[in-house]
Structure formats: C-alpha cells, structure tokens
Amino acid sequence: MTTQTTETVADRYITLVDRAVHEPQALQELGSVFAPGATVQFGDLPPVTGLSDITEFYRNFYSEMADSKHVWTTTVLDDGTLEVRFIAAWRTxxxxxxxxxxxxxxxxxxxxxxxxxxxxxxxTEIAG
Incomplete structure (x- = not known):
C-alpha cells in the first residue's frame, strides 16, 4: 500500500463536489471523473447507477448546503483500489x-x- 502524492481521479472528484456547492453548474463536469455506467453508494443508501442519476443524486445531496469543504488523503491499495480517508465539514x-x-x-x-x-x-474500521 502506498500513499498517493499526485492527483488521482478521486482527488479531482472531491475537488469538484466541493466546488458544486457554490457552482451548481460544476456538476455538469461529473462526466470527466465518472464512467457512464458508474455506481455511487453512500453507506446504507441504495446505490445510484449511471451518470444522469449520479448527477441528480449530487444535485439533491448538495441542495441544502451553503458551504462544504473536504480534507482527505488518497492511498492506492495493492489491488489498485483508491482508498480515500476524508473529513467533511459543511454549513446548511x-x-x-x-x-x-x-x-x-x-x-x-x-x-x-x-x-x-x-x-x-x-x-467502518479499515486497517492501516
């Protein structure tokens, strides 16, 4: 396992969703980080599949936020999975x-x- 020091698609994704709070049109850029048939799942919520549904999911998710900021680290696991540990703070x-x-x-x-x-x-406990 190595800590990623260069920008990954996961880093671009987090930067994009932080921007979307103040620039809702930034959600149109989700196609630059998600494959057309991608799946997003937040915890126990049902998975959301497809770029159109993912865009709508994020539009709804951030609609009640006045500000948002993530701080994170990205690690590339041995199987190629990107593991992102983050803290998010927001104001509604x-x-x-x-x-x-x-x-x-x-x-x-x-x-x-x-x-x-x-x-x-x-x-969720993740070793490391």
Whole structure:
C-alpha cells in the first residue's frame, strides 16, 4: 500500500463536489471523473447507477448546503483500489454546522474514470 502524492481521479472528484456547492453548474463536469455506467453508494443508501442519476443524486445531496469543504488523503491499495480517508465539514442553508469523517473505496477503469465509488460508514474500521 502506498500513499498517493499526485492527483488521482478521486482527488479531482472531491475537488469538484466541493466546488458544486457554490457552482451548481460544476456538476455538469461529473462526466470527466465518472464512467457512464458508474455506481455511487453512500453507506446504507441504495446505490445510484449511471451518470444522469449520479448527477441528480449530487444535485439533491448538495441542495441544502451553503458551504462544504473536504480534507482527505488518497492511498492506492495493492489491488489498485483508491482508498480515500476524508473529513467533511459543511454549513446548511439555514446556518447549521455539521461534519463527518469516513472512507471511500474507488475503482477506476482503463480510461481513468470512476466505475464504482462507495462511501463506507463512519463506523467502518479499515486497517492501516
């Protein structure tokens, strides 16, 4: 297992979703990080498949946020999976503050696009 020091598609993805809070049109760029048939799953929520549905999922997810910021590290696991450990903090449109830390596992196709992104719950233990 090695810590990634150069930008990966997972890093570009997180930067993009942070931008989307202030620039909703940035969600149109999700095709630059996700494969057309990609799947996204946040914890126990049902998976979302396909670029159109993923875009709508993120549009709804960020619609109540006034600000958002992620801090993260990306590690390339031995099987090529990108493991992203992150902490996110956000402010809702009604002024409430919240934060959460979690782990994402990201698989990438030969073109360098995300085919699967799974956010493991905050209680998930990952060795390392």
């Amino acid at each position: 449109t009604d002024g409430q503050l919240a934060s959460q830390g979690a782990v994402e596992h990201v698989t990438v196709d030969a073109s360098g696009l995300i085919t699967q992104l799974r956010v493991l719950g905050p209680d």
